[in-house]
Amino acid sequence: MSAPDRTPEAAPARVQPGGFRELGPLNWVIAKLGARAIRAPRFALFNVLGQHHLLFLLWLPYSGALLGMGKLPKQEAELVILRVGHLRNCEYELQQHRRLARSRGVDTEMQARIFEGPDAEGLTDRQRVLITATDEFVITRSMSTETWTALSSYLSKKQLIEFCMLAANYDGLAATMATLRIPLDFPD
Structure with missing residues (x-):
């Protein structure tokens, strides 16, 4: 193969x-x-x-x-989506959500920190945990007990479920877009 x-x-x-x-x-x-x-x-x-x-x-x-319409704040949903797009090298997802994230208060500097990863300077502890959880979810298809415990300290039960569904949806979309080779909507 x-x-x-x-x-x-x-x-x-x-x-x-x-x-x-x-x-x-x-x-x-x-x-x-x-x-x-x-x-x-x-x-x-x-x-x-x-x-x-x-x-x-x-x-x-x-x-x-x-x-x-989710339980996660829109900025945090965009953090997860941008991180998934970055991990999957999905330019279509990134192109769409860089724009949407800016309209939801996730500026270019914060986006750069999201792409840099959980050790980037200027992230809150909550943002670090969200990025780490996204990384583990996408890369390992699960989450360590340590990361789950940290994420659970910030998110409600409904938000935890939504986090998993959000990351899985955008991971699946990234795979679908890459496989179907969906053309970009914007020339940049």
Whole structure:
């Protein structure tokens, strides 16, 4: 078995973003509204995933709930998502969430600290624990007792469950985007 291609952005998309015919009327409207929300001509993730009509309609509210209606503060959710994108070297996820994180109060300097890791200067103890927990969850598919205990001292039971689901969702998305080679929405 050969190693996976580590430069999916340079390679052609394996599933091209679809239009009205491929998405159907409902998913096409959702993709157009999504593109407007991110201020892009298209939302390639939606234009690809939307081609699986039912799966997209089931995934969208789940993913949206994790992103916007969760128990974790929005800044902390973005910390987790950015760290997952960094660990998975997923430029699409990072491109989207660098922008969204800034709108949620996670400035460029904080993003650099998130990418540097839990030993970066200027992080709070809580942020260090969140980054460490994300690293362990994504890399080992679990968490050490020490890290779990530290995370549990900051998060409620519901937040702990949400943390796992959030990290898993964005890890799965990173793998999906890399495998399907979803093209970036912005030229930068």
